Amino acid sequence: MLFANTNQARRDGITLNSLLFLYTFVGLMLMLSASEGNMYMVIKQCIHAALAIVVLLLVQRMSCEHLQKVAMLLYISTIILLILVLLFGHTGKGAQRWLDLRYIRFEPSEIMKVVLPLTLASCVQNQELPLSPLALLQNLLLIIIPFVLVAKQPDLGTATIIFSIGLFTLIMAGLPFKLIRYGITAFVALSPVSWTLLHDYQKQRIITLLLPKQDVSGSGYHITQSKIAIGSGGFFGKGWFRGTQSHLQFLPEHNTDFIFALLAEEFGFFGCCLLFILFLWILVKCFSYSMQAQSHFTRLACAGIAFAFGICTFINVAMVTGLIPVVGIPLPLVSYGGTTMLVTLFGFGIINACRAHTRLFDS
Amino acid sequence: MSDSLQSNYRAQQHDHFKRVLLAIAFFILLVCVLIGQLFRLQILSGRVLFHRSLDNQFTFADLQSQRGEILDRHGEVLAKNIPLFHVDLFVESRVKAQRALTKFATDFGLEQSVHQKISERIQRARPLDTIRVFSRLSQQQRQLVYEKNLHLPPLKVTPEFIRHYPCGAPCASVTGYVLAKKQEKDQKSDNPNILAAYSGADGVEKSYDDILSGHAGVVQLQRDAKGKILQTLSQLPAQNGADITLTIDAKLQRFVAEKMQGKRGAVIVNNPSNGEILALYSAPSYDPNAFLDPALSDKLTHYLTSSDKPLFNRVLSGQFPPASTVKPFLALHALEEKLITPSFQIFDTGSFRYKDTANVYRNWNRGGHGRVNVQKAIIVSNDTFFYHLSLKLGIDLMSTIYGHYGFGSLTGIDLPGEKNGLLPSRNWKRARGQTWLIGDTIITGIGQGSLLVTPIQMAYANAIFAARGDAFVPHVVREMTYPDRTIKTQLDNRSRKETLTYSYWTHITQAMQKVIEYGTGSRFGRLKQPFAAKTGTAQLVKNSGRTHHIKSLSDHSWFIGFFVQDKPNYAITILLENDNDALLIAREIVEHSTRYQ
Numbered sequence: 001m002l003f004a005n006t007n008q009a010r011r012d013g014i015t016l017n018s019l020l021f022l023y024t025f026v027g028l029m030l031m032l033s034a035s036e037g038n039m040y041m042v043i044k045q046c047i048h049a050a051l052a053i054v055v056l057l058l059v060q061r062m063s064c065e066h067l068q069k070v071a072m073l074l075y076i077s078t079i080i081l082l083i084l085v086l087l088f089g090h091t092g093k094g095a096q097r098w099l100d101l102r103y104i105r106f107e108p109s110e111i112m113k114v115v116l117p118l119t120l121a122s123c124v125q126n127q128e129l130p131l132s133p134l135a136l137l138q139n140l141l142l143i144i145i146p147f148v149l150v151a152k153q154p155d156l157g158t159a160t161i162i163f164s165i166g167l168f169t170l171i172m173a174g175l176p177f178k179l180i181r182y183g184i185t186a187f188v189a190l191s192p193v194s195w196t197l198l199h200d201y202q203k204q205r206i207i208t209l210l211l212p213k214q215d216v217s218g219s220g221y222h223i224t225q226s227k228i229a230i231g232s233g234g235f236f237g238k239g240w241f242r243g244t245q246s247h248l249q250f251l252p253e254h255n256t257d258f259i260f261a262l263l264a265e266e267f268g269f270f271g272c273c274l275l276f277i278l279f280l281w282i283l284v285k286c287f288s289y290s291m292q293a294q295s296h297f298t299r300l301a302c303a304g305i306a307f308a309f310g311i312c313t314f315i316n317v318a319m320v321t322g323l324i325p326v327v328g329i330p331l332p333l334v335s336y337g338g339t340t341m342l343v344t345l346f347g348f349g350i351i352n353a354c355r356a357h358t359r360l361f362d363s
Numbered sequence: 364m365s366d367s368l369q370s371n372y373r374a375q376q377h378d379h380f381k382r383v384l385l386a387i388a389f390f391i392l393l394v395c396v397l398i399g400q401l402f403r404l405q406i407l408s409g410r411v412l413f414h415r416s417l418d419n420q421f422t423f424a425d426l427q428s429q430r431g432e433i434l435d436r437h438g439e440v441l442a443k444n445i446p447l448f449h450v451d452l453f454v455e456s457r458v459k460a461q462r463a464l465t466k467f468a469t470d471f472g473l474e475q476s477v478h479q480k481i482s483e484r485i486q487r488a489r490p491l492d493t494i495r496v497f498s499r500l501s502q503q504q505r506q507l508v509y510e511k512n513l514h515l516p517p518l519k520v521t522p523e524f525i526r527h528y529p530c531g532a533p534c535a536s537v538t539g540y541v542l543a544k545k546q547e548k549d550q551k552s553d554n555p556n557i558l559a560a561y562s563g564a565d566g567v568e569k570s571y572d573d574i575l576s577g578h579a580g581v582v583q584l585q586r587d588a589k590g591k592i593l594q595t596l597s598q599l600p601a602q603n604g605a606d607i608t609l610t611i612d613a614k615l616q617r618f619v620a621e622k623m624q625g626k627r628g629a630v631i632v633n634n635p636s637n638g639e640i641l642a643l644y645s646a647p648s649y650d651p652n653a654f655l656d657p658a659l660s661d662k663l664t665h666y667l668t669s670s671d672k673p674l675f676n677r678v679l680s681g682q683f684p685p686a687s688t689v690k691p692f693l694a695l696h697a698l699e700e701k702l703i704t705p706s707f708q709i710f711d712t713g714s715f716r717y718k719d720t721a722n723v724y725r726n727w728n729r730g731g732h733g734r735v736n737v738q739k740a741i742i743v744s745n746d747t748f749f750y751h752l753s754l755k756l757g758i759d760l761m762s763t764i765y766g767h768y769g770f771g772s773l774t775g776i777d778l779p780g781e782k783n784g785l786l787p788s789r790n791w792k793r794a795r796g797q798t799w800l801i802g803d804t805i806i807t808g809i810g811q812g813s814l815l816v817t818p819i820q821m822a823y824a825n826a827i828f829a830a831r832g833d834a835f836v837p838h839v840v841r842e843m844t845y846p847d848r849t850i851k852t853q854l855d856n857r858s859r860k861e862t863l864t865y866s867y868w869t870h871i872t873q874a875m876q877k878v879i880e881y882g883t884g885s886r887f888g889r890l891k892q893p894f895a896a897k898t899g900t901a902q903l904v905k906n907s908g909r910t911h912h913i914k915s916l917s918d919h920s921w922f923i924g925f926f927v928q929d930k931p932n933y934a935i936t937i938l939l940e941n942d943n944d945a946l947l948i949a950r951e952i953v954e955h956s957t958r959y960q
């Protein structure tokens with residue numbers, strides 16, 4: 001069986017794993033520059049990566065039936081963790097939350113990004129397609145519970161991402177296009193109402209996005225400095241370890257949420273495009289796995305988890321380049337942080353497991 | 364059944380296929396959006412943002428130059444830079460800073476209220492700010508600071524060079540003073556300067572400000588986001604200012620100041636042969652240090668509010684009628700123009716009536732001086748003679764003569780704030796919509812009427828007369844010594860006035876020598892060397908009609924004099940406001956000078 005697998009793998013060309021390892025390696029190289037000689041940090045991130053790779057290798061060996069069964073269990077335990085965060089995670093709420101966001105964003109929400117599509121896939125597997133209204137409602141509930149819990153933290157950014165991941169998985173499960181169109185219309189119509197429901201700091205962030213020059217040293221400072229870092233990189237960048245914006249601390253959070261700005265500053269437009277090519281390659285590979293998959297579970301799990309990776313990356317880069325408000329979303333596999341690294345590669349482990357399932361089916 | 368399941372499965376797979384393709388398209392679109400934004404930032408505005416990243420990290424700071432010293436003609440220092448020491452507190456963390464402050468307060472003995480105030484400032488301070496804890500340490504305080512280790516971080520002793528005037532008030536009329544330049548507010552970084560930046564506000568400090576201040580240097584620094592200086596990249600060193608040696612004699616200046624104690628007026632001692640000014644004093648004077656030392660703020664308030672206006676330089680800016688001092692000038696040139704002869708005389712009955720008009724012009728001596736020729740007219744300062752003379756001269760020639768002596772125009776002295784005075788003429792009066800009257804001519808002939816001169820103009824005129832028409836622009840600066848030891852001497856600014864002749868000069872100066880022997884200046888007394896002089900009394904309001912003599916309405920008194928020599932080297936001009944003792948002060952100053960020479 002192991003042999004069969006390797007033969008099959010040859011047909012896939014460059015494996016997903018090698019792309020992922022390359023991506024992770026690029027991340028570590030950036031971390032080396034971002035750490036500014038803080039080797040402790042680099043070593044820690046290497047350990048995170050090593051652990052995550054081990055998890056990936058372990059998970060990809062699991063059978064899909066098994067994953068399907070543990071999905072609900074994982075979901076429930078993550079929900080419990082989220083509730084615990086709400087009860088005991090009180091300490092980290094600073095006035096400037098997003099400055100040291102790293103230490104107050106609670107990790108269970110990260111886990112949910114992968115567990116939610118997995119759970120939805122597992123549920124849909126047992127449901128008739130197209131989904132009956134009751135099944136739809138049941139699935140929506142699965143999405144709304146974590147959304148509300150994360151939004152209450154309050155971390156509207158991550159909550160919205162979780163919601164979008166869930167929604168995407170449902171769309172992939174065959175949600176009628178008509179319903180989607182209605183949903184979008186309703187959302188647009190309701191957005192002025194939702195403005196009034198936002199916290200002041202959330203409104204401030206949106207205003208800051210639209211008018212970053214209004215206060216350079218306040219909340220717009222991050223965006224302004226990040227834009228300077230990115231723009232000053234030019235086409236080829238200033239060179240590895242030569243980013244002045246990040247090395248002289250003008251760029252805030254340059255080893256976590258804003259690490260993309262460091263990439264843009266040191267490797268320029270060219271380096272960014274290379275990263276995007278790698279990123280799209282990974283995504284397309286995962287989506288093609290979803291296309292070829294033979295069961296609802298494998299289709300949805302592949303697509304959902306790939307979407308989670310894709311949307312987080314997009315939101316992060318869009319935030320760093322000033323396209324959207326500053327929300328505390330790290331760049332998967334690149335930003336400093338154990339949980340994100342672990343969860344992301346865990347997700348790709350599931351995708352690999354699904355791929356193995358498809359191959360088994362084919363043979 | 365199996366078929367329908369199969370087809371259902373196919374349909375689902377097809378639908379899923381479509382949706383995945385849409386998802387891929389969606390992500391490609393998103394990446395295109397990102398690339399578009401990156402293109403905008405990195406390619407389109409790359410240059411601008413690159414320069415902004417440079418602005419972020421590089422900063423420029425001025426390197427202050429050392430201001431040049433001011434010395435008197437014998438090398439005595441009149442203005443210099445002295446070091447002062449302050450205690451500063453560097454706020455790295457507020458807790459540390461407060462602890463250091465408490466230690467400082469107990470060991471140094473800081474007042475409770477001051478302690479409280481600084482403590483509040485620390486609470487408001489941003490990290491890396493520097494707060495001044497104590498300014499201007501005395502010698503003992505400095506010792507105490509070092510003994511108790513109060514100079515160690517976060518505290519530190521900061522030296523600062525400030526301007527100091529050892530001569531003080533006596534020399535202020537010449538040296539002037541400086542004011543501290545306002546520091547730019549956004550100086551976030553540590554200012555590497557320990558030299559205060561000044562701009563000259565008056566006197567030599569102002570007129571020679573560029574030469575004294577030199578050029579500030581520039582240093583380019585690299586800093587991080589917190590404003591911490593990482594390295595010095597390049598620097599253009601500051602060029603120190605030049606030292607300036609004056610023609611002023613500080614000892615004489617001090618003597619003059621002592622004699623002018625409690626008076627209001629102006630004293631100028633100058634050298635008619637080269638325009639050098641040996642003493643220039645406006646009384647009352649001020650201490651130029653008061654502008655720099657907070658401890659002297661009371662003095663400063665007095666200067667700004669006193670009705671005596673100590674900051675007003677009477678020598679340059681005070682304008683007074685020259686009165687009888689102009690008589691020798693007019694007499695000489697009337698002789699030169701052959702309008703009168705040395706033997707021409709009038710009979711003075713004490714008043715003068717023009718033709719048959721009702722206007723009567725009185726001699727200062729109501730009884731009259733009887734027969735008066737030109738010499739006697741100068742010795743007794745006879746007004747009637749000059750009423751006659753003025754009619755002979757006419758206003759146009761009189762204006763020319765006054766203009767020849769520099770009235771009505773700036774002397775060009777190298778000090779700021781000089782006034783023009785007022786030289787009346789037909790044109791001047793016409794410009795004011797009035798016609799020149801014969802009465803105007805008559806009183807202009809005794810230096811009254813609209814005629815106004817500054818004491819420096821009077822001194823200039825006195826020097827021109829003493830040097831028989833040789834005119835030298837009066838100046839207080841002799842030479843400038845640049846930091847590279849090159850010396851620049853003031854140019855020989857002689858301007859010979861060829862327009863008028865001086866063949867009767869001895870005739871007039873003989874009379875002027877008799878002025879102090881038995882004339883109007885007899886209180887002055889004789890001197891060993893021949894000394895020519897003329898007094899003047901500028902009438903303001905007539906006190907004669909009043910029952911009480913009001914001091915503030917008293918006449919001003921003038922005294923001009925010089926040693927009669929082939930190459931005259933000493934002339935003196937004094938004006939006293941509301942006081943008629945100008946000649947007594949002149950006597951003391953001249954005597955003091957002769958004793959020294």
